[in-house]
Amino acid sequence: MQKLFEQVYGKKLDSFKETEYSLPLYLQDGKSFYAVTVSGKTFVVVFSADKKRFNIKTLKKQLISYQNATKESVVFGFEKISSFQRKSMIENEIPFVALNGQMYLPFMGVFFKRCATYEDATRERFTPIAQFLFLFLLYENGSYTKAEAAKKLQVLPMSISRASKQLREMGLIEEKRHGTEIVMSVSVNDRRELYEKAEQYLINPIQSIMYLPDGIMDGSAPASGEFSLSQRSDLGYPEYAEYALYKNLPFFKEAVGVDPYLNYETEIVRIQKWKYDPVMLSGNGQVDPVSLICAFAGTDDERIHKCLQQVKEEIWSWQITKN
Numbered sequence: 001m002q003k004l005f006e007q008v009y010g011k012k013l014d015s016f017k018e019t020e021y022s023l024p025l026y027l028q029d030g031k032s033f034y035a036v037t038v039s040g041k042t043f044v045v046v047f048s049a050d051k052k053r054f055n056i057k058t059l060k061k062q063l064i065s066y067q068n069a070t071k072e073s074v075v076f077g078f079e080k081i082s083s084f085q086r087k088s089m090i091e092n093e094i095p096f097v098a099l100n101g102q103m104y105l106p107f108m109g110v111f112f113k114r115c116a117t118y119e120d121a122t123r124e125r126f127t128p129i130a131q132f133l134f135l136f137l138l139y140e141n142g143s144y145t146k147a148e149a150a151k152k153l154q155v156l157p158m159s160i161s162r163a164s165k166q167l168r169e170m171g172l173i174e175e176k177r178h179g180t181e182i183v184m185s186v187s188v189n190d191r192r193e194l195y196e197k198a199e200q201y202l203i204n205p206i207q208s209i210m211y212l213p214d215g216i217m218d219g220s221a222p223a224s225g226e227f228s229l230s231q232r233s234d235l236g237y238p239e240y241a242e243y244a245l246y247k248n249l250p251f252f253k254e255a256v257g258v259d260p261y262l263n264y265e266t267e268i269v270r271i272q273k274w275k276y277d278p279v280m281l282s283g284n285g286q287v288d289p290v291s292l293i294c295a296f297a298g299t300d301d302e303r304i305h306k307c308l309q310q311v312k313e314e315i316w317s318w319q320i321t322k323n
Contacts, residue, residue, distance in 0.1 A: 001047065001077060001099060005036060008103065012039045019044075023069055027062065034077070041108065044070045045097060047077035055261050059094050073107045083299065084239075084260070084270075087209045124170075126201045128275035129155065130163040134172060135281055135290055138194055139318050143185040145178070153280055172198055191316050195290070202290070204297040205274045207247050210257040214241070214267040221245050222282035224272050226304075228292055232314070233307035240270040244278040244287050244295075281320055289314040 002016045014037040021033055034045040046066055059076060066074040075095040081102060089096050090104055097103045126134065136153060137144070146164060150157040164184055167173040172194070176183050188194040222228070227242035229235045240260070245251065252273065260268055272295070281288040287295075289311045296304055 001034065001045065001097070004097065004099060004101070004103075005038070009038050014038060014040065021069055023066075027065060027069070032077075035072075036075075038108070041073075043073040043075055043095075043105075043107070045075045045077045049079060056088055056092055056094070056259055059089070060092060063094060075105060084209075088260075091208050091210070124201065126198075126203050127163065127166060128203070128205070129159045130166040131201075131203055131205070132276035132280075133160060133163040134167055134198060135288060136320070137167075137173060137184065137186050138191060138198075138290070138315075139281065139288065139320050141186060141189065141191065143183050145181040145183050147181065149184065154277070170198070170201060195315055202294050203275075204294050205244075205272075205276060205278070205291050206295050207273045207275050210255070210271050210273065211240075211260045211268050212255060212271055213258060214269045220279060221271075222278055222285055222287045224278065224287045224292060225270065225295060227270075228286050229296075229304070229307050229311065232286065233310040235303060235307045240268060242270040242272065244272045244274050244291075246277040246279070247273040247275065283319055288320075289318055 005013050005016055016034060016036050019033050019035045021028075030048055030050050032047040032049075034047065036043055036045055044066065046062075063074055063076070073095070075097055076089075078096065078098045080100045081089075081096070081098045086096075086098075086102055086104075093106060095105050095107065097105070132153060132155075133149060136149065144152070146157055146160045149164075150160045153160070164173060164175065164182075167184075168175055172187055173184050174187050176185075186194055188197060221243035223231060223242065224244035225242035226235060226238035227240065230237050255271075258268060260270075274291075278287045278291060281291065286292075292311055293308050296308060299305070
């Protein structure tokens, strides 16, 4: 684990040493403790070699217990975590580090802003509304006034104006005045060329993940994630059925998530909260191909990458069915 911190922080890593604490047996059993100091900020890594699935509720309670005992910020350490576990911990603001190269340290945010100098951090990316507009124009491959696009996508005209400005500055669309209206059209008519031109700016549409009992969905949510990928490629059926919904829907104000690591009498579905409305770009009950590809950003699973190549072929003929 020390090697991982050295790779990430370099000379900013002041110290890394194994330590001990006087704790109840249930908090010590199977755990190793490391005191880590980065740029003057000290925190404790509670490392567990137990490969069994952990319970999020238990981790949240233990986090408070460890923090009270050590009087420091606490990070859970694991040998390896799945994408589901990673997202679940991030959603619940549980700091963690995994030996397979994954790390979430929210209390180090100020340090990152002050000290991180990665070139990728300065590279311009789409805003969610800009990606939403771009994908609409990519699939429709037509010309629209800003008012028409706003109506089609059910967003405010001001949002379209901001998004179109970003797309225009990136050279992805062109604008021409037609009377009192401004008409937008793609700068390249060939979908392959336009997609490749925009690929570097694409973002992951998923804001967060939640789990719900099956049966409470109304059927309008398009399939996404590995569930969608299994229906349009050679990927096997995943552990959960998975759907995408816009994060601002009133549905989420009343929806109560469940812990997927507990036993329930009913089946559980996985819900992705998207930064833009996936229904508007969907077809045949599936999320659009570009967004699906973006939803797997960062995965190192070769099976997924192979199947996404099949999805990529859909881009050239995708049709939006939502009017």
